[in-house]
Amino acid sequence: MSDLIKPELVCPAGTPASLRTAVDAGANSVYCGFKGPTNARNFPGLNFSKKELSESVKYAHDKDAMVLAAINSFPTAGRTDLWKQSVDDAVDIGIDAVIIADIGMAKYVAEQHPDQRLHLSVQAGASSPEAINFYVERFNVKRVVLPRILTVPEIKRVHDAIDCEIEAFVFGNIGMMAEGRCSLTNYVTGISTNMDGVCSPASHVDYEPDEDDGLTTRLGDFAIDCISCGETAGYPTICKGRYDTAHKKNYYAFEEPISLNLTRLLPDLMKAGVTALKIEGRQRSRAYIRSVVSAFRDAVDAYAAGEEPDITELIALTEGHKETQGAFKSKSWR
Amino acid sequence: MRDKHKRDQPRIYKDSQAGPVSKVMPLFAIQPILRRIVQHVANLHPELFERLDDSCRKHFLIDAKGMPFLLLLRPDPDNLMLVAKSRHEEIPYDVLVSGKFKTLLRMIDSKTDSDALFFNRDITVTGDTEAIVALRNALDDMDATLADDVATAFGPLRGPVRASIDAVTKIVGSRT
Numbered sequence: 094m095s096d097l098i099k100p101e102l103v104c105p106a107g108t109p110a111s112l113r114t115a116v117d118a119g120a121n122s123v124y125c126g127f128k129g130p131t132n133a134r135n136f137p138g139l140n141f142s143k144k145e146l147s148e149s150v151k152y153a154h155d156k157d158a159m160v161l162a163a164i165n166s167f168p169t170a171g172r173t174d175l176w177k178q179s180v181d182d183a184v185d186i187g188i189d190a191v192i193i194a195d196i197g198m199a200k201y202v203a204e205q206h207p208d209q210r211l212h213l214s215v216q217a218g219a220s221s222p223e224a225i226n227f228y229v230e231r232f233n234v235k236r237v238v239l240p241r242i243l244t245v246p247e248i249k250r251v252h253d254a255i256d257c258e259i260e261a262f263v264f265g266n267i268g269m270m271a272e273g274r275c276s277l278t279n280y281v282t283g284i285s286t287n288m289d290g291v292c293s294p295a296s297h298v299d300y301e302p303d304e305d306d307g308l309t310t311r312l313g314d315f316a317i318d319c320i321s322c323g324e325t326a327g328y329p330t331i332c333k334g335r336y337d338t339a340h341k342k343n344y345y346a347f348e349e350p351i352s353l354n355l356t357r358l359l360p361d362l363m364k365a366g367v368t369a370l371k372i373e374g375r376q377r378s379r380a381y382i383r384s385v386v387s388a389f390r391d392a393v394d395a396y397a398a399g400e401e402p403d404i405t406e407l408i409a410l411t412e413g414h415k416e417t418q419g420a421f422k423s424k425s426w427r
Numbered sequence: 428m429r430d431k432h433k434r435d436q437p438r439i440y441k442d443s444q445a446g447p448v449s450k451v452m453p454l455f456a457i458q459p460i461l462r463r464i465v466q467h468v469a470n471l472h473p474e475l476f477e478r479l480d481d482s483c484r485k486h487f488l489i490d491a492k493g494m495p496f497l498l499l500l501r502p503d504p505d506n507l508m509l510v511a512k513s514r515h516e517e518i519p520y521d522v523l524v525s526g527k528f529k530t531l532l533r534m535i536d537s538k539t540d541s542d543a544l545f546f547n548r549d550i551t552v553t554g555d556t557e558a559i560v561a562l563r564n565a566l567d568d569m570d571a572t573l574a575d576d577v578a579t580a581f582g583p584l585r586g587p588v589r590a591s592i593d594a595v596t597k598i599v600g601s602r603t
Contacts, residue, residue: 108478108568110537137557138478138564295557302551326546329556350546378567381540414546 099397101369104386107139112149114379119390122159131179132163134375135290147186159189165214166290167195177201184209203232212236216273222254229257236260240272242420245361252366265373267353267419277331281313298329325414352411353419356404360396437519438554440488445514452495454511465509467580476504478565482558488520491528522559526550536572
């Protein structure tokens, strides 16, 4: 038996059926959002009405799981009422924690709902002890979701210097950016990832096949990738596109389609004091959630028991069938 | 700026390579069965339409490789339509989804992850991406499998119908 403390497994859900799947697969908590721009996965057909979230919270609580409401996009002037209403609805439903990115919304929760547990979203981009402690002292934040830019030793140093829990991403989509600050989608489409809650909105994405079984991916008026026959595809985001540059043709100028997979680093994260392990993918299907959550449930339980887990099946669910440990392992991970 | 008008124009499906089987296929016999199926699924899952929002008025053309015909779906609660279309026809559509029959069925029933299928190029999507994302998410919120729903559309015949679906899935799946 290992002396590692078993962390909370935090899993994604984009629909009520996904939430039930995550709970049944072994999630300790599930994070999800309301329909509309108040969360960072504002995709067509995705997310919850207040009634659906209320029923889902009951389902989760009946099975000893928690539900966290992601209200983690940034409201602009004249639109804050929608974000405040979402917070009020989440609290009214009996949500276990509200995940906030905007400092104004953090103030709103702290003042209007002082008993509500508050988490700081990865979108807030708080990576230093000083920044995190500011949120803890001013708004009584209980947990910070760390940006995916820190090594495990750096996470340990943050843990030793802050007065709240740490949640760390362990699997799924990874972007090479300071979270909450990427404006690439905004630059091309006029729609903001951070303020409208959607990166590469589907309304602006086109896939054009050619006669040779190739595929051109467009975002707005711009071709962002040309995939030839037999090549795997990635998400239609600018940061994962290929471009002709001065020194290379058809080149992943920003980063390759790849998924974060920290299964091998789980013991190190647990030793570093990480309280909660987060799986990305509220936009993914129930099949993905079932597979990934089950695999991580087994992996976390195995490591906590001092055993070696079998993690071979996760690679099939990664973007481009490639995985990385990102900045968690090394500051240069290309 | 993006030409929104251009995007909203329906595309036209045209398959000059279609085999002779589809030309003689008696599609009129299938149409009432498809009507019954789509109406039954709509009655069982009214929440589908809320998730689809405006995309319910789009025309989804489903090209299951190995099937001698195509399926055209308009999931509009006020004007539901699921019809079989000959591969020799010119068919206006908003979204075209292509893949092996078994792959598409497993995707609809959430037995396999559609993003992973897309990354692996096992399915192809062209046309209105917003509409297909909405449909994917709406279907993914259904707990039941499509095969079960289709079988229950036939009341006391659900057993034999379910067996037929499984048999067809196996036969078409083995051909593709």
